[in-house]
Amino acid sequence: MTHGDPQEPLNNLGRRIEEARRAAGSAEGQREGQAQTPFAAAMAFAWRIGLELMVAIGVGTGAGWAIDRWLGTRPWGMIALFFLGTAAGMLNVWRAVTGQGMAVGYRQQQAARTAKDGRKDGD
Amino acid sequence: MAIEIKPLEQFTIERLIPLHIGGLDVSYTNSALLMTIAVAVVTALIVLSSRAARLVPGRWQSVAEMTYEFVADMVETNAGHGGMQYFSFIFTLFMFILLGNVLGLIPYSFTFTSHIIVTFALAVVVFIGVTIIGIARHGWHFLTLFAPSGVPKVLLLLLVPIELLSYCIRPFTLSIRLFANMLAGHTMLAIFAGFAASLPLFGILPLGVDVLIYFLELLVAVLQAYVFAILTCLYLHDALHLH
Numbered sequence: 422m423t424h425g426d427p428q429e430p431l432n433n434l435g436r437r438i439e440e441a442r443r444a445a446g447s448a449e450g451q452r453e454g455q456a457q458t459p460f461a462a463a464m465a466f467a468w469r470i471g472l473e474l475m476v477a478i479g480v481g482t483g484a485g486w487a488i489d490r491w492l493g494t495r496p497w498g499m500i501a502l503f504f505l506g507t508a509a510g511m512l513n514v515w516r517a518v519t520g521q522g523m524a525v526g527y528r529q530q531q532a533a534r535t536a537k538d539g540r541k542d543g544d
Numbered sequence: 545m546a547i548e549i550k551p552l553e554q555f556t557i558e559r560l561i562p563l564h565i566g567g568l569d570v571s572y573t574n575s576a577l578l579m580t581i582a583v584a585v586v587t588a589l590i591v592l593s594s595r596a597a598r599l600v601p602g603r604w605q606s607v608a609e610m611t612y613e614f615v616a617d618m619v620e621t622n623a624g625h626g627g628m629q630y631f632s633f634i635f636t637l638f639m640f641i642l643l644g645n646v647l648g649l650i651p652y653s654f655t656f657t658s659h660i661i662v663t664f665a666l667a668v669v670v671f672i673g674v675t676i677i678g679i680a681r682h683g684w685h686f687l688t689l690f691a692p693s694g695v696p697k698v699l700l701l702l703l704v705p706i707e708l709l710s711y712c713i714r715p716f717t718l719s720i721r722l723f724a725n726m727l728a729g730h731t732m733l734a735i736f737a738g739f740a741a742s743l744p745l746f747g748i749l750p751l752g753v754d755v756l757i758y759f760l761e762l763l764v765a766v767l768q769a770y771v772f773a774i775l776t777c778l779y780l781h782d783a784l785h786l787h
Contacts, residue, residue, distance in 0.1 A: 434600075461763050463762070465767055465771060468721065468725065469721065469771075472717055472720060472724070476716045476720055478708065479708070480712070480713045481709055481713075481718050505709055506709060506713075508706045509707075509713065510710075512707075512710055513717075
């Protein structure tokens with residue numbers, strides 16, 4: 422069996438790639454950390470925060486205006502939904518800034534809290 | 545010698561093949577042409593590079609594999625368990641937006657993602673799809689997404705509308721972010737190009753700025769396609785797991 426196992430060269434290749442990666446690993450890891458220019462990433466985040474607040478207020482007020490037009494309750498729907506929209510916008514901004522992503526609801530926090538409590542109980 | 549600067553002219557929709565069906569204007573426009581090109585390029589990239597797939601990938605196969613792995617990784621980490629089921633949709637979405645943004649940067653072409661109706665349509669598809677997935681998975685239980693547990697009943701009257709509103713603005717933020725980034729970037733490029741054309745000698749300065757902005761725009765084009773796809777993954781995660 423001069424050729425050996427047909428899988429043999431592949432395993433060999435896989436191992437060589439793995440080794441080469443590990444050798445380059447440290448340098449690459451550092452480069453990857455800086456790959457996303459902080460400026461562009463920060464700009465994108467700032468955009469997102471500003472937009473979140475603006476759009477929430479805009480959509481809330483617009484929905485209020487539409488409801489008023491529909492039900493003839495001017496100006497109460499617009500006033501109420503303006504404040505609700507502002508609240509929703511602030512909520513979304515707070516969620517984005519505290520790193521909860523765009524999740525609606527509070528379960529994640531609760532789950533985290535109960536997990537922490539559970540661990541404390543265990544101790 | 546006054547050179548007229550029209551930075552917004554680049555966003556004009558032109559009817560290439562006028563077509564009217566039942567009073568509806570369904571003409572084939574320059575926007576539709578660019579979409580066709582984007583779809584054709586993505587399809588060609590994936591089909592041609594995987595036709596002669598080899599164990600040690602060539603250049604094109606390598607590009608296709610890298611995009612696949614990139615999106616697969618994104619779906620895996622952000623949509624969580626069960627998210628891979630929707631991989632093909634997110635991959636299509638990501639590639640379509642990416643190609644739309646990048647093809648728009650070619651001089652004299654057209655950026656279809658700079659029109660809010662295009663991005664809004666994409667975002668609404670995501671929004672409705674994710675909502676349907678959530679309801680199909682959890683039934684009426686899906687609505688508990690809007691009612692935080694352990695809150696006094698009186699506060700629920702206030703909190704549920706706020707949560708509902710913050711859920712409903714998702715398609716708006718998703719679409720406006722992409723559209724505004726593209727519109728602003730391309731307008732800025734055109735304005736600086738206009739300065740370069742109208743200044744006789746020192747036009748070299750705005751031209752240099754334009755080159756720098758162009759590279760920034762290239763980064764923004766990729767980043768915004770990524771942001772759109774990653775937010776879709778996060779919304780999907782919500783619907784699948786109700787956090």
